[in-house]
Amino acid sequence: MLSFGKDLKARRVEDCRMQRTLINKTDLKVSRLCMGGCPLGGYGWGQINKKDLINAVKTAVDSGINFFDTADTYGLGESERTLAEALGSRTKEVIISTKFGVRIENGKTFYDNSREYLFKAVERSLHRLNREYIDLYLVHYRDGVTPLGEVAESLEILKQQGKIRYYGLSNIHESDESELATFGENNPFVSFQDEYSLACRKNEKEMFVFRDKYKMTPLTWGSLGQGVLSGKYDINSKFESNDRRSRDVYVNFHGKKLLKNLEIVEKLKEIAKIVEKPISSVAIRWILDYLENSVVLVGAKHPKQVLENIQSLDWYLTKEQVQLLEKISKE
Numbered sequence: 266m267l268s269f270g271k272d273l274k275a276r277r278v279e280d281c282r283m284q285r286t287l288i289n290k291t292d293l294k295v296s297r298l299c300m301g302g303c304p305l306g307g308y309g310w311g312q313i314n315k316k317d318l319i320n321a322v323k324t325a326v327d328s329g330i331n332f333f334d335t336a337d338t339y340g341l342g343e344s345e346r347t348l349a350e351a352l353g354s355r356t357k358e359v360i361i362s363t364k365f366g367v368r369i370e371n372g373k374t375f376y377d378n379s380r381e382y383l384f385k386a387v388e389r390s391l392h393r394l395n396r397e398y399i400d401l402y403l404v405h406y407r408d409g410v411t412p413l414g415e416v417a418e419s420l421e422i423l424k425q426q427g428k429i430r431y432y433g434l435s436n437i438h439e440s441d442e443s444e445l446a447t448f449g450e451n452n453p454f455v456s457f458q459d460e461y462s463l464a465c466r467k468n469e470k471e472m473f474v475f476r477d478k479y480k481m482t483p484l485t486w487g488s489l490g491q492g493v494l495s496g497k498y499d500i501n502s503k504f505e506s507n508d509r510r511s512r513d514v515y516v517n518f519h520g521k522k523l524l525k526n527l528e529i530v531e532k533l534k535e536i537a538k539i540v541e542k543p544i545s546s547v548a549i550r551w552i553l554d555y556l557e558n559s560v561v562l563v564g565a566k567h568p569k570q571v572l573e574n575i576q577s578l579d580w581y582l583t584k585e586q587v588q589l590l591e592k593i594s595k596e
């Protein structure tokens with residue numbers, strides 16, 4: 266949690282407009298706002314325009330964002346390809362995380378952390394990303410079969426070959442903890458991704474443990490609750506059938522959960538007015554202030570969203586504002 270005792274002035278000095286942090290146990294100094302690459306897959310987010318996506322990436326780099334997240338499954342590789350196309354030679358300026366471990370074949374999804382599949386997946390991602398190495402390679406989902414020690418051994422081989430620089434986990438589960446404990450002080454997984462926002466705090470307890478006990482940097486996904494915390498949706502909002510949020514499983518937009526989210530949005534609006542910032546940036550700022558050492562992943566479909574979201578970076582919420590949002594979002 267945020268240590269409010271830390272002198273605000275000192276924090277401002279260590280800070281720059283694009284606040285950066287070191288991913289634990291690495292030399293990767295990343296912007297605390299990472300551009301999420303799910304919409305870059307061009308699939309499942311309603312209306313998407315490729316030119317806007319490319320410009321969103323360029324705007325992010327121009328604004329100082331140096332961290333981009335993607336996965337081999339997003340748009341079945343399209344997200345990695347679009348990211349490479351948008352970055353062009355500027356790929357050298359940024360840090361990229363991508364993921365393996367989910368196979369989608371003939372419309373069916375399988376989880377596979379085997380060495381055989383991993384070695385194929387990394388080559389395909391490198392090819393699509395048009396890169397010689399991946400900075401941070403994440404196990405997207407565990408397959409329930411391959412022991413974590415074995416996954417780490419396979420990833421170490423890729424590291425020694427120079428194909429990846431560091432590796433981590435995603436969608437952590439309590440059961441990962443006992444396996445991580447076997448590494449003791451030498452846990453080689455440097456970070457983890459999990460869903461976390463004012464709209465989703467169900468993973469919070471585990472996240473503190475993974476961050477503090479296993480020294481892994483938290484990367485939050487769904488940080489705007491898939492967009493609901495931007496303040497542009499209400500009880501009557503409808504999604505197209507090609508938008509994942511039309512499905513009940515995207516709970517943030519349905520039933521009681523939507524009503525609760527809209528209450529949170531009302532508070533965000535009040536604070537946004539006081540601090541004169543976009544609502545989305547207040548929602549992001551809360552994570553940055555509350556979950557210390559975290560990096561916040563946010564998907565964006567066009568440059569305007571990027572420009573709004575980066576406004577989360579050059580200021581702090583007051584202790585009272587953090588606590589107010591903490592209280593109202595408690596699950």
Ligand SMILES: NC(=O)c1ccc[n+]([C@@H]2O[C@H](COP(=O)([O-])OP(=O)(O)OC[C@H]3O[C@@H](n4cnc5c(N)ncnc54)[C@H](OP(=O)(O)O)[C@@H]3O)[C@@H](O)[C@H]2O)c1
Nearest residue numbers: 301302303486487488489490491492495545563564570573
């Ligand atoms: N490890 C995993 O399993 C996992 C799972 C999911 C995501 N992720 C990663 O985390 C990233 C972030 O999660 P997410 O993209 O699912 O959800 P998110 O960041 O909470 O929401 C992204 C969506 O919010 C809307 N939005 C963004 N900025 C906005 C703004 N300023 N104003 C209004 N609307 C705005 C956009 O959609 P609309 O404009 O259509 O509303 C955008 O696509 C992903 O892109 C991906 O890289 C990882």
